[in-house]
Amino acid sequence: MFxxxxxxxxxxxxxxxxxxxxxxxxxLKKYVGGVGIGTEILYEETTPATDPLxxxxxxxxxxxxxxxxxxPSSSRHHMMARSPLTGLLGESNVGGSWAxxxxxxxxxxxxxxxxxxxxVYLWIHDGGVEFRDARPIWGKDSRESAAILKSETSGKAxxxxxxxxxxxxxxxxxxxxxxxxxxxxxxTGLGAVMGSKNLKAMVxxxxxxxxxxxxxxxxxxVKAILPHVRKATETxxxxxxSGGIDNYEKIGNFPIKNWREGRWAGASKISGVAMHDTIxxxxxxxxxxxxxxxxxxxxxEGPYAPLECEGPEYETIGTLGGExxxxxxxxxxxxxxxxxxxxxxxxxxxTIIAFAMEAYEKGILTLQDTDGVNxxxxxxxxxxxxxxxxxxxxxxGKLMGEGVKRMAEALGKNAVEFAIHVKGLEPSAHDPRxxxxxxxxxxxxxxxxxxxxxxxxxxxxxxxMPEIGIQEAHDSYKIEGMADFTAKLQDxxxxxxxxxxxxxxxxxKAVNVTNMAHWLNLITGWNMDIPEFxxxxxxxxxxxxxxNTRLGASRKDDFLPxxxxxxxxxxxxxxxxxxxxxxxxxxxYAYRKWTEDGIPSQGKLEExxxxxL
Amino acid sequence: xxxxxxxxxxxxxxxxxRIELKEPISTQExxxxxxxxxxxxxxxxxxxxxxELSAHLMLIRNGAxxxxxxxxxxxxxxxxxxxxxxG
Numbered sequence: 001m002f003x004x005x006x007x008x009x010x011x012x013x014x015x016x017x018x019x020x021x022x023x024x025x026x027x028l029k030k031y032v033g034g035v036g037i038g039t040e041i042l043y044e045e046t047t048p049a050t051d052p053l054x055x056x057x058x059x060x061x062x063x064x065x066x067x068x069x070x071x072p073s074s075s076r077h078h079m080m081a082r083s084p085l086t087g088l089l090g091e092s093n094v095g096g097s098w099a100x101x102x103x104x105x106x107x108x109x110x111x112x113x114x115x116x117x118x119x120v121y122l123w124i125h126d127g128g129v130e131f132r133d134a135r136p137i138w139g140k141d142s143r144e145s146a147a148i149l150k151s152e153t154s155g156k157a158x159x160x161x162x163x164x165x166x167x168x169x170x171x172x173x174x175x176x177x178x179x180x181x182x183x184x185x186x187x188t189g190l191g192a193v194m195g196s197k198n199l200k201a202m203v204x205x206x207x208x209x210x211x212x213x214x215x216x217x218x219x220x221x222v223k224a225i226l227p228h229v230r231k232a233t234e235t236x237x238x239x240x241x242s243g244g245i246d247n248y249e250k251i252g253n254f255p256i257k258n259w260r261e262g263r264w265a266g267a268s269k270i271s272g273v274a275m276h277d278t279i280x281x282x283x284x285x286x287x288x289x290x291x292x293x294x295x296x297x298x299x300x301e302g303p304y305a306p307l308e309c310e311g312p313e314y315e316t317i318g319t320l321g322g323e324x325x326x327x328x329x330x331x332x333x334x335x336x337x338x339x340x341x342x343x344x345x346x347x348x349x350x351t352i353i354a355f356a357m358e359a360y361e362k363g364i365l366t367l368q369d370t371d372g373v374n375x376x377x378x379x380x381x382x383x384x385x386x387x388x389x390x391x392x393x394x395x396x397g398k399l400m401g402e403g404v405k406r407m408a409e410a411l412g413k414n415a416v417e418f419a420i421h422v423k424g425l426e427p428s429a430h431d432p433r434x435x436x437x438x439x440x441x442x443x444x445x446x447x448x449x450x451x452x453x454x455x456x457x458x459x460x461x462x463x464x465m466p467e468i469g470i471q472e473a474h475d476s477y478k479i480e481g482m483a484d485f486t487a488k489l490q491d492x493x494x495x496x497x498x499x500x501x502x503x504x505x506x507x508x509k510a511v512n513v514t515n516m517a518h519w520l521n522l523i524t525g526w527n528m529d530i531p532e533f534x535x536x537x538x539x540x541x542x543x544x545x546x547x548n549t550r551l552g553a554s555r556k557d558d559f560l561p562x563x564x565x566x567x568x569x570x571x572x573x574x575x576x577x578x579x580x581x582x583x584x585x586x587x588x589y590a591y592r593k594w595t596e597d598g599i600p601s602q603g604k605l606e607e608x609x610x611x612x613l
Numbered sequence: 614x615x616x617x618x619x620x621x622x623x624x625x626x627x628x629x630x631r632i633e634l635k636e637p638i639s640t641q642e643x644x645x646x647x648x649x650x651x652x653x654x655x656x657x658x659x660x661x662x663x664x665e666l667s668a669h670l671m672l673i674r675n676g677a678x679x680x681x682x683x684x685x686x687x688x689x690x691x692x693x694x695x696x697x698x699x700g
Contacts, residue, residue, distance in 0.1 A: 231668075234668070234669075235668060235695065235696065236696075239621075241699060243695040243696075243698060244696055244697055244698030246620055246695070247671050247692075247694030248698050250694065251676050251677070268619070273620035273621060315699070428699075430699065451699070457697075457699065461671065461678050461696075461697065462664060462667030464664060473663070473680075507668060508665065508667065508668025508669075509668075575676055
């Protein structure tokens with residue numbers, strides 16, 4: 001077996017027992033890795049009765065065949081469980097260095113069940129796995145915890161440690177991963193799943209070599225393409241993920257005032273360019289990534305000084321900044337750092353605070369509810385204070401930590417009308433009124449309002465991928481062909497989450513599908529062609545859909561919130577278009593060979609080898 | 614035509630420039646024109662495809678991206694921005 005150790009770690013926290021299970025080569029060929037195998041296990045081992053915050057939920061982290069190899073931008077893993085936020089499939093893909101250390105310890109994945117009697121952490125290394133007492137660090141933030149755990153294990157280790165938000169079961173809690181840089185498995189509340197199991201952290205460091213089918217050829221192939229990758233991603237790396245905020249504000253993709261407004265002059269003050277010109281001190285990349293899009297910043301003056309840490313990414317600036325109308329980069333940076341320390345998803349947190357600001361404006365929340373915090377639009381100090389409240393789950397922060405859907409239902413009146421989410425997940429910072437493939441992606445992604453399920457906005461603007469039938473950029477408002485355009489990209493992204501490789505390897509077409517399939521074959525010794533490669537992605541996407549279908553999800557859950565379907569934004573250069581969701585979904589289901597209710601048909605399941613499920 | 618420069622492009626060419634066009638030109642020709650006025654644009658005018666260009670900059674007219682082959686008229690207002698953003 002090449003490209004894998006063929007080992008799955010099974011951890012039962014209730015019994016403090018570990019088993020190492022051999023992974024079936026047929027399973028690896030069918031799903032390849034990451035999200036594919038994770039979804040299969042989740043499907044087999046949870047039921048509609050599984051409580052997301054109960055001991056029976058299965059928390060997983062899976063690597064892929066690329067992990068630990070020379071493939072650029074592949075230091076990533078995929079985390080999964082039934083989501084406490086949506087009640088559906090929960091997943092989050094995360095970079096940094098944890099994946100490589102974990103895989104080098106000799107494992108491809110880990111599946112955790114049960115609940116410890118007291119807080120513990122896992123120390124995963126070449127020799128195996130140890131349960132260790134985490135009571136001394138319970139209550140500490142993720143950075144403090146990581147520093148202590150590294151001193152107890154290895155200074156070279158990477159620590160995936162929840163903060164107080166996860167311990168206190170906030171449904172928007174993330175799992176920060178702290179190594180040379182901080183990256184978070186942020187989406188769908190997986191930090192709360194860890195907290196529910198009394199699992200404070202997973203510390204990983206390993207040195208085992210991974211057997212590859214053709215390591216020398218892979219090395220040469222990657223070496224040959226690296227100059228192109230560096231050139232294609234040069235600008236992106238220099239200004240980071242938020243470099244093009246001016247651009248996205250201008251074309252109507254940037255979220256403003258809880259998705260109410262079309263244009264906002266404040267955007268340029270918080271862009272990656274502004275960051276580059278003011279507080280940026282350096283770039284930080286995931287392990288062996290030639291792009292290095294991560295930011296490192298230093299703020300020496302003002303109310304948030306001193307602050308020296310990771311800089312906020314695009315999605316974080318869009319939600320904590322644009323949605324809340326906060327044009328103070330220092331306040332956003334502080335809020336971002338607090339989210340990393342408390343272990344909160346910045347995307348959900350920003351959307352929830354924006355929602356609370358609108359509720360405050362409408363009189364649904366009052367000064368008494370906020371403990372005296374003046375929650376007006378653009379108030380950076382209020383933004384920071386609300387992150388504290390959410391992280392500690394204090395006052396109104398307790399309700400906010402439940403996510404925007406539950407919060408709106410609890411507040412009553414007309415709050416549900418401006419609670420922005422799909423399937424309970426707050427959207428990332430891309431407006432589906434600007435990119436109709438984004439509307440479809442938000443609607444049909446298994447985890448809810450997820451742009452990464454298709455990562456189609458760059459393909460609407462400029463990218464192409466002829467190998468999978470995308471000959472040219474697709475017009476954002478052209479309904480004809482939108483369904484297959486979106487579905488093909490979802491299938492491709494499913495493969496990228498299973499191999500695993502970062503979305504940003506596509507910037508400037510640094511890497512294409514031919515490269516991806518070729519590298520997979522060099523690593524595994526397989527001979528997978530592009531049609532089979534894409535069929536595997538389609539299989540994974542359909543399996544994720546089946547998981548949600550079994551939980552009762554269908555067409556009714558694929559619609560966007562009313563604001564996206566009815567509110568036309570105004571402003572220079574904006575087109576005023578609204579996504580025709582009914583038609584988009586019908587076309588999409590037809591292309592996918594799903595029923596009109598959005599259920600995969602028996603014929604499609606047979607075609608994909610999923611009919612036995 | 615009026616071209617507005619955003620972000621790092623403002624440092625290359627200032628906030629805005631007005632160039633008179635007697636007849637429509639392509640986006641590629643516009644970039645070559647800019648390169649002759651501002652040497653910092655030579656790198657961008659050398660990009661041979663829309664995908665290559667999209668790695669470095671985005672040209673927007675009326676809220677929509679311009680391709681290299683698109684025609685530009687004297688009445689057009691164009692913004693030049695950094696390209697794809699996102700997480």
